[in-house]
Structure formats: structure tokens, C-alpha cells
Amino acid sequence: MVGYISKRLGAVGIALLIAGAISQAANVDKALADSESRRKTAENGVREIKKKSSGQAEQLRAAYTAAANEHNAWLEQVCRAIEENGPSTLDASAAAKAAASSLVDWVTVRNRALDTPVMTNELAEGVKKSVVQDMIDIATSSLKSAQGADKQKRMKLAASLSERLRWKTWEDVG
Numbered sequence: 001m002v003g004y005i006s007k008r009l010g011a012v013g014i015a016l017l018i019a020g021a022i023s024q025a026a027n028v029d030k031a032l033a034d035s036e037s038r039r040k041t042a043e044n045g046v047r048e049i050k051k052k053s054s055g056q057a058e059q060l061r062a063a064y065t066a067a068a069n070e071h072n073a074w075l076e077q078v079c080r081a082i083e084e085n086g087p088s089t090l091d092a093s094a095a096a097k098a099a100a101s102s103l104v105d106w107v108t109v110r111n112r113a114l115d116t117p118v119m120t121n122e123l124a125e126g127v128k129k130s131v132v133q134d135m136i137d138i139a140t141s142s143l144k145s146a147q148g149a150d151k152q153k154r155m156k157l158a159a160s161l162s163e164r165l166r167w168k169t170w171e172d173v174g
Contacts, residue, residue, distance in 0.1 A: 028141040031134035046173040067106035068167035070099040079158040096135035100128040
């Protein structure tokens with residue numbers, strides 16, 4: 001099979017395939033790093049708000065909790081599919097869209113509470129689109145990595161992903 005592919009594509013074609021695979025891996029690494037960074041930024045926002053002891057505490061708590069719950073629901077869906085050796089594709093787009101929307105809502109509420117600029121509608125839509133794409137890339141890559149692996153490896157991959165990306169509760173952010 002490899003011989004057939006190399007004859008059909010030649011050295012340049014194979015190099016492009018390898019470059020594409022490396023590029024995809026780099027994209028997923030960036031998506032993971034960006035997702036982890038968003039989680040940390042959200043937690044830092046909670047810490048700042050708790051220091052201020054804002055009069056809007058319930059609204060802030062509700063917005064953060066919604067964002068955390070939506071993100072963690074997407075994460076649970078992906079981790080469950082990994083653990084169960086589900087298909088290499090998963091339609092997690094609805095959960096990703098809900099998570100992205102609640103993240104933007106949280107950022108808006110947080111920025112108002114901290115007297116920092118609020119995103120324009122155009123920027124908010126761009127952020128949502130980027131977050132959704134990151135989440136889909138993470139899900140797809142993680143499922144492909146786990147496909148066909150033994151149960152122990154799948155469980156470890158799901159646990160690692162969960163540990164890295166799970167949002168803390170409002171109470172646990174300190």
C-alpha cells in the first residue's frame with residue numbers, strides 16, 4: 001500500500017501529506033493550549049471579582065457557572081466517547097456552540113463588573129467561531145488518537161484531557 005501511494009504521489013506528495021499531518025497536530029496543540037488558557041483566564045476573572053466583592057455577585061456567579069457547565073458538558077461528551085472507543089468522529093458541535101456562547105456571555109458580564117471594555121458583537125461572533133473550531137479540533141484529534149487503543153490507554157487519555165480542560169466551580173476557584 002505504501003509503495004502504491006509513493007508511486008502515485010511521489011516524494012513531493014508524501015512530503016505534503018506529512019506536512020499536513022504535522023500541521024494538524026500543531027493546530028490541535030494550539031487549540032488545546034488556547035482552551036486551557038481560556039479556562040485559566042476565566043478562573044482569574046472569578047478571583048478578581050471575588051476580591052472586589054461586587055454587588056453583582058449573583059449575576060457574575062450565574063454567568064461563570066453557566067460557562068463552566070456548558071464547557072464541562074462538552075468535555076464529558078468527548079471523554080465519554082474516548083472511554084467507550086466511540087467512532088473517530090463525534091458531532092459535538094451543538095455542545096461546542098453552547099459552550100462558546102456561554103463563554104462570551106461570561107466574558108461580557110465579567111468585563112462589565114471589572115470596568116473593562118466589552119467585546120463588540122463582531123468580535124464576540126469571531127471569538128465564538130474560534131472557540132467552536134478549537135473544541136471540534138480537540139474532539140476530533142482526541143478521538144482519532146484513542147481509536148482502537150486498549151481500554152487503559154483510552155481511560156488515561158480521557159482523564160488527561162479532563163484534568164487539563166475541566167473548569168472549576170465558582171466555589172473552587174480561590
